[in-house]
Amino acid sequence: MQLLWLRSDLRQHDNTALSAAAERGPVIAVFLISPQQWLSHDDAPCKVDFWLRNLRTLSDSLKQLNIPLLIRTAPTWEQAPSVLSELCQQFDIHAVHANQEYGINETRRDDAVAQTLEAQGIEFHRYLDQLLFQPGSILTQSGSYFQVFSQFRRICYNRLHMAMPALVTAPAGQTPLPIEHDFIPESVEGFATPSDTLQALWPAGEDEAQRRLATFTDEQIHYYQDERDLPAKPGTSQLSTYLAAGVISPRQCLHAALRSNNGEFESGSPGVFTWISELLWREFYKHILVGYPRVSRHRAFRPETEYLPWRDAPNELAAWKQGRTGFPIIDAAIRQLLATGWMHNRLRMVVAMFLTKNLLIDWREGERFFMQHLIDGDLAANNGGWQWSSSTGTDSVPYFRIFNPLTQSTRFDPEGLFIKHWLPELSDLNKKEVHNPALVGGLFGGVDYPAPMVNLSQSRDRALSAFKHLPSRQMLEVGHG
Known part of the structure; x- marks a missing residue:
């Protein structure tokens, strides 16, 4: 018997591990629910809900192939080796098949599973797939x-x-096994169920x-x-x-x-x-x-940027997280994230650069907040994007290139349609005023919208000064030599 260990590969077609397992004999599939691990990774409730909904549709399609889908709980990944080992004993499994995942915790988990299973004479196969x-x-x-x-x-x-x-051929149906499919829970403790509206934006399957x-x-x-x-x-x-x-x-x-x-x-x-x-x-x-495993450990890709004098500004961070910065394009983007679990890619850069450059708040605060709300949260992409925007990462923007949210707003949302959709309180402003309601002031009675929380020019100068006075990479290397 072969065991398919499903992770971030919730599909039947073009699934390398599934096809490889099916070629070797009868298959059963398993998915591990790991609430404490997911919480430690800041996985968003809407993302966990999306996994569960996709597991339900995948379970139905695997039923057509007579492949049972089992659900097991391993609160953290430290329990994964023992949970899988027990499953293998129960069903006389000869080999476990899984598609590779990346990141330091994922790699350690898979190495530990491989060691445990191989000690029991059970093969563990990993495949390039994502x-x-x-x-x-x-x-x-x-x-x-x-x-x-x-x-x-x-x-x-x-x-x-x-x-x-090449695309991988989907497996054919197998002879039915005397094993029942497990019930897939509606929710996982610690993760609230998102609204029907959000779920409807992202149908599963x-x-x-x-x-x-x-x-x-x-x-x-x-x-x-x-x-x-x-x-x-x-x-x-x-x-x-x-x-x-x-x-x-x-x-x-x-x-x-x-x-x-x-x-x-x-x-x-x-x-x-x-x-x-x-x-x-x-x-x-x-x-x-x-x-560069250090990026999995919340470290800056460019070591010299660890010396940036990030500001401890809890009130400003809270206003940014709530979409109350006084810059409509920033606030509209944050509201889009909170309501839909997703943010437009251009705006991810604008919002990230505002936090790290104009507010000079540590990129890790923003990275974590995004992961806690993104339905498409992915460690590599999210970390890469945040470090790129904050000029601490690979191939990053030069530190002196700082997006001006007002310029970005007028350039990419010229009619203010996106802003007005997410900030209906600004819907009566014309297409010039909507990007910067401070222009209206008290002249026309004003609008119910906060004043800009920061002076863009002064905050830009503050960021430039912080970056300019960093030790060079060469100096750090000499110091560590």
Whole structure:
């Protein structure tokens, strides 16, 4: 008997571990519920709910293949080896199959499971599945992990031109087993059930993920380069939620994108090229997680930035988290996150840069807050994005490039449609005033909206000064020598 250990790969099609297990004999599947571990990772309640809803649809599709789905509890990942070992004894399992996950806790968990199972004569197989390339296979000439995305992307494109990663064939049905499917709980203790409205925005299941992918690649992908930065338009695929839970694979996304562009990467549609680059950003940050484990430990990628004099400003942090900064584009983005579990990608950068540069508050505060609310929360992508925006990370923006929220607002939401949707109290303002209600002042009776919490020019100068006075990396290396 083979055991499929499901994690962030909640799909039947193009699932490497599932297909490999099915080729070797009868399969049962298991998913571990780990509430304390998830809390320690700041996983959002809406994300945990999304996993449970996808497990229900996956259980139904596995039933068609006569593969039972079992649910076990391992409060933290330290219990995973014993829970899986017991399951293997119960059902006379010869081999366990799992798709690789990345991050220091995930790697330690899988190494511990492998050690326990192999001591009992049970094989443990790990497969490349949530990435296009094995971490460690895309390296610089000196044999280190890339730190600059554009160089990483070039190598990826060269490899993809030589050989496209093939889609994995879905398994056929197996002979029914005398094992009952487990009941999948509606909720997990410690994680509130999100509103019906939020759930309705993110229907579960592979069919929905494939429908979104098809809708996007049929037409919208060709406008992606022009419209992806406009939060009032449906310019993005909104597939990140399904990718994070593994309801769809990057291989499926890549194949669909290329089909819509006659198999071309760089030539043809600029939208396709730009969207594939976004898939590769996701890839890049996971490779960084493996190559530079310190980012899994809440450390800055650029060591010298650990010396930044971050401000302890709890009231300002609270106002930012509640969308009360007095800058409409920031506040609208935060309200979108709180209501939907998702934030437009351009606004993630604007909001992150405001917190880390204009307020000079530690990026780790923002990273954690995002993870606690994002339905597509992913350690690698979230950490990578926050460190990029705060100029502490790989390939990061030069510290002196600081997005001005008013400029970003007028450029990417020129009519104020996004702002007015999320801040209805500003709906009567014209398209100039809506970006900066302070312009209205008391002249027209004002609006019920806070004044800007910070002077953009002065706060920019404060951030520049903080970065300018950091010790250089060379000085740190000498000091540690």
